[in-house]
């Protein structure tokens with residue numbers, strides 16, 4: 265079976281690179297027909313291939329368009345697994361699976377939802393970037409047993425918190441996960457989630473162990489949360505200023521071998537992610553959001569032959585722009601450089 269799985273992973277990866285939907289779907293259907301657990305197909309084949317897609321974009325080997333095309337193939341493959349697991353009737357309660365506003369990574373939610381469906385839960389999938397307005401009423405009307413929120417980008421942790429507020433206000437437990445939460449439960453706990461899980465397999469166990477009713481989370485208070493709210497309002501100004509002053513555009517090197525997205529697009533992504541990391545560190549009290557992001561910026565620029573000093577320059581400019589936000593400025597000044605050092609040591 266191990267060889268069969270390895271062979272399937274290779275063929276699936278190839279189908280993503282050449283955008284062959286039929287091949288990808290037939291690979292997963294072949295595995296399911298051979299008796300492979302649907303959750304193994306979701307985690308070890310589809311999710312794993314998707315992370316490779318991200319690494320290719322990060323290294324500048326694939327453009328965003330290629331990333332989109334490959335993801336569409338993975339969505340079709342996940343739908344094939346979902347069709348397969350729906351052959352068995354749902355025997356447990358209902359779970360609403362969602363991405364909060366600003367979160368466009370719908371596929372991880374789809375994968376987790378399909379894994380829960382395979383375990384017998386009835387699933388209501390809300391999809392990407394769901395606004396929190398009226399969510400409370402919706403949950404009240406639907407009456408699910410749990411809410412599962414997937415968050416891949418740091419900028420959506422704040423809106424994920426609004427999901428947690430709406431769900432717990434209705435007494436409904438919330439499980440969270442996704443790459444924005446990092447590798448442990450710290451950020452999930454800080455945001456008041458009922459539970460966190462690192463992957464779809466663990467999500468199945470965690471959802472089965474959730475309490476029936478939970479108390480409403482208390483409102484987010486404190487100076488750090490206040491700074492984050494003010495930073496959201498100042499976001500456009502800060503990001504525009506950083507893009508104008510950061511010397512990335514002058515430094516980037518484009519070669520034929522590197523199908524680089526426009527310098528401006530990279531600068532927009534990077535600067536946005538950097539400011540979002542500040543938001544995340546403020547509301548979760550977890551400075552690793554900053555060190556991880558600095559390391560990510562470093563690897564992105566390194567793959568594009570950009571002087572690594574520019575990562576430190578971005579940190580300095582960001583800290584200077586945060587002069588009206590003392591907690592945020594202090595976090596950047598203390599932790600951004602650590603991320604650059606850690607990336608350099610790898």
Ligand code: B12
Pocket residue numbers: 307310311312314315316317318319321322328331332335339366367368369370371372373375376412413414415416417418439440441442443460461462463464465466467533537556557560
């Ligand atoms: C496809 C993709 C996109 C697509 C998403 C389309 C879609 N339909 O989903 C699009 C093009 C929209 C996109 C946009 C962006 N993306 Co993108 N994207 C990806 C990519 C390649 C794959 C995502 C995926 O499907 N992963 C597979 C999932 C299943 O894996 P996973 O997230 O690890 O999930 C597991 C666990 O986390 C957990 N889990 C996940 N959710 C939940 C929920 C619960 C409740 C639980 C318990 C567990 C759990 O279980 C899963 C399975 O075991 C990733 C690379 C990566 N490493 O994932 C980048 C990635 C996430 N994107 C990234 C970035 C930067 C962006 C953009 C800012 C710019 C861009 N590149 O286009 C925008 C931001 C959009 C936004 N605001 O949300 C970065 C984030 C970096 C960072 N430091 O945060 C990544 C990591 C790429 C990279 N290597 O740099 N992206």
